[in-house]
Amino acid sequence: MSTISTQLRNFKEPTKDQLTHVFFSIPEAPPVPLKDTEKQGSGDIEKMEINAILSFGAQEVEDSYAGKLHLLPPYLAFSSLDRKSVRFTLPLSTVRRVERLNARAGVYALSLSTWHGMKIIVQLTSLRPTADLFCGLLREALKVELQRGQMKAVKGFVKTCYSEGLVSLSGVSDNEREDGSLITETKEGCPAPETEFHGGLGLRFKFPGDPKKLREASKIKLWTTYLKNHGRNLTLLRYPQCTRLVQVGLPNRLRGEMWETLSGSLYLRFSNPGVYDQLLLDIQGTNSTSFEDIEKDLHRSLPEYAGYQSDEGISALRRVLQAYSHRNPEVGYCQAMNILAAAILIYMSEEQTFWLLEVLCDRLLPGYYGPTMHGTLLDQRVFESLVTRCLPMISDHFQAVDVQLSVASLPWFLSLYINSMPMVFAFRIVDCFFCMGPKVLFQVGKAILKINGEKLLQIQDDGGFLNLMREYFASLGDSAHPESADPRARAITRFQELLLISFREFAVISDETILSERRKYRNEIVNSIESFSKRSAVRNLKTLGRFTKEQAGFIYDALYKAMCDVPPPPTVAPPPSLLATNDGNQERAETRIGIPTFQVFLSEILTWARNEKIVINGFQERIDREVAEHELIDRLFYFWDTSCKGSLSFQDLVSGLDGVMLNDLMENIEWFFNLHDKNKDGYLTKDEVLTLSESFLFIFRHEIGDAYLGAVSKFMTNAFEYGDSLLPQHTNSKTGATEPRDIGHNQPYLNLATFRMVVLADEVLESFFETDLSASFRLEPVPDLELPPASSGFLGDLWSNIATQDNRKMFNKLSDELGKTIGKHQVIYRPTIGRFTKLEEPTARESLISPPAKTTSGSSLGTVVVSSSSSTLDTSSIHDNGPSSASVFSPMPHFKAVNAAFMERTPFAIDDAGDDDDDSDLDMVHGEDDDQVMDEVDAFLEAHDSGLTEADKEVAKDLLNAEPVK
């Protein structure tokens, strides 16, 4: 398993806003989901919530409920204060009229009429200006919906809902229908209502269970009444009776629609017309590993059901699963989804099933089916902890006999009990699940354990546990009290008992409990998954080279961290799925990184692949690390890309590092030579010699003193000198030894032996190759990555809001600016080799001055100067940044200033030969100017680029503070 996924790291706790959306099942707005703060300012229709009292029904069928009314365009939503008794989510497009009611003074009430004439009365209990504001916003939002033509879409859409037919066929239209248009509409549709509404395979292949035993007819009657009074599909108002009706089991014919209404997938289908059909067109002719996996399981999904013994059922299942995996490639297909989809398709059309799957995998069971299945593991952990808390005896016993709860409970959660219980019962749990949310899975799971408590205390191993559960599930239809004298008690089935205990005794388990438990264990799960995949990645390496496993682990960590910072391009991921072999093969499912990620990776472990600025501003001292970009880094990338794929795998990185990190002097020289010998003919061309020199300069760019520059300079001189002298007879034909120019810049020029000789002629370079090169690669434990803080609820949230990367950057910037204004800001580059901390090495310096005089081959040197000066300019401009700004802004220690001066001079020393300006003082001044500008640009990249005044600071501060408020 060489796929490395950083997905788990990218998890963010949902914001309050998102939680509200989730609660009301409101689909995320397709256009850019901005952060809520931005959204409010960006001129979108505003959201608002307001205290309100919901009264409903002219005949006073229901009590009034106090709660909150949310305007979440294009939806209007209400929930009672306890968040469960009453709620609705109303698409604004279903609202036909809003009236301000004439009422007693001080009462601000609105009457909302839906398209089918249902009236909802909300009394806004906030202060009047707030209520006015809310009404204004509501008006705006309604206007927008009207303009979008959504109002018209409603009627077409509701025809697809079974409930409409149910309500209109039931004959008498109720007195609330003033509109009238609906009645004619549906009556026109009456001749063929069966073809209009969406339904599942059950309509053709029968629904599981005995309709009489399930009392379908009376359930339908009850629901018809409820739906008539309380709205249906898009306009359903959920009062306590709704939940109760769900708990006794949905009637088969209505089940599909109620699932989509209760889960909210209805709104997705409503707001994405035609998307599913388009997807089906898109996937035609495509293939992927998911498709292959799906194909294998098609005939194994509820095979007993008649619908899946026919081509019709199989094809529908295939299309739905394929469409889902195509639209959600990061989830793809996971076994168990086939069972869910197959079960849902009995009650729903393909399109309905598709959207319900979206809601299931995305919102209700987050992370359950993804490649790491972290959601599954997490919820198992949560379940375990809840059992420990509520059923300590069972939990203790399990621990004593070493039985893991998950061996049984994992499939319960993963397949919503459909795979464990007889289907008729499982579907009733699914009913409750869609109505009341994921907590149902936990409640039922605990009730199962509690009911079987005594027997569970007898089990000795996993096998016994599983057998007990199997027997229990098989007996769910039996009477719970077979010995009871009371026939009514005898009639209670074990399943009814199960539901009763689930919802009575474990009602304490709320959505909040689960959310907070998930937060609590998330880190643990993520870490265990990651260390698991790290171990298998290291284990699956074909070769460790000379590294230990621990070192390979460090490489993995660095790679992982880099991937978190710069995720590899998505194009890297898909290719595996295009290949047509089976899943699980490591060759194909391999994570490969591109250059951007590689640069970050290298910067983690290689000192000269990063720029480290030590910033001191009087308030703090910190090290700013940036990723260095240079041709040399890219060169390394392609050098290690031995399979020429334009990307590197973990194995490539390990092998690549193995090639340099553990070498001795001679090997390192050879390695460096090979790195620059592009065509691998054993010779460097003149150009390559120059490139190699630039590489040296790049590596040494932050070294203190002139030693390295001198060495490089000497190297170049010597390289060309020796190179020329060793040129073949070619030279003789011309005027003698001084005419080596014939050789082209891209012709073989310098071989390894010569290169080695030239390098060894200089002790600085020698020591570089002897130890420093290898030592500049450092495999150290990467400090633990920050996970989204998951610990304590409120404080955790607060901290996560404060301690974001952005804020930290902002803080750094601010303190830099403050530091500058008080003259304490200094930036020093940290040397990458750090061999010389003081300015010695006069010999190197001398040799630096002498070359121009010595060299005879003018023109070839000319090229040296031109290209190398351009490169040094780059580096020197970076160089300048630190030292000179230091000399300007701060009373630096004297020696540092001297450093700076030396570093300033070095480029000119080379430039001398290329008859550049010699006036170093003047250049110093320019340099300072540049630096000032650069510093400021750095500091104010976002907003202003002038210097910082106190007033500006104030404004900036205000702006920062202002954003969250408005």
Added chain:
Amino acid sequence: MADAASGSVDRSVQVKLVLLGEAAVGKSSVVLRFVSNEFQANKEPTIGAAFLTQKCRLEDRVLRYEIWDTAGQERFHSLAPMYYRNAQAAVVVYDVTKATSLEKAKSWVKELQRQANPNIVIALAGNKVDLVQTSAMSSGSTPSSESEDEADDATATPGESPSVSGGEPESLRQVPREEAQAYATEAGLLFFETSAKSGEGIVEIFTEIAKKIPIEHILASTRGGAGRSGGAGGRAGGAREDVNLEEQQSKKDGCNC
């Protein structure tokens, strides 16, 4: 662990065995053949793992295999440790007609050797060998649809399964017996080529595992069972070792709808 069973069945030793391998190589079929001596199509896929038991007689001892048949899909990989922990034996299955499945098997072996019980007995089984036996098979496609287990047998029409669609039987073989044998020897595994469809080699796997399992060790390590086991080891009189399939305790798994 063993004491529960040893109370009821004399001299029965519980052996926890886990089946691992790439999806669709035939894990479930191998178990099904061993446990109920049958070959079943259209079984629901294994979610997490299926649990089955089978007793078999080895010499004078009864072994009770507790078999965990794990899901093959890659993403269930991270759940596998839950099932192979404490396992005394493992059967790692690959498909002789699919070279990649051996690679996956190797990685499972590596993982087991690293992570699992250090005394674990591992058997490598190259399944679907019936597909590559030249003479025996009448046609290419019919047996193929039958012999693929788990996933592939689900596809009712043989033509739909991409990996094996007729053709010369011998050409289907992608993993030479010698290669796998060499690997198994090197890694210290038992090795078999099997066919869940024809039954070839299936019983042998479990017999050989039974022979190799340090039964005394298991008995010693489980409470109560240790005392009885001491004498049993010495009696090697009846050299007949056969797996007794009459006592089939196949437990139904999956959905009982």
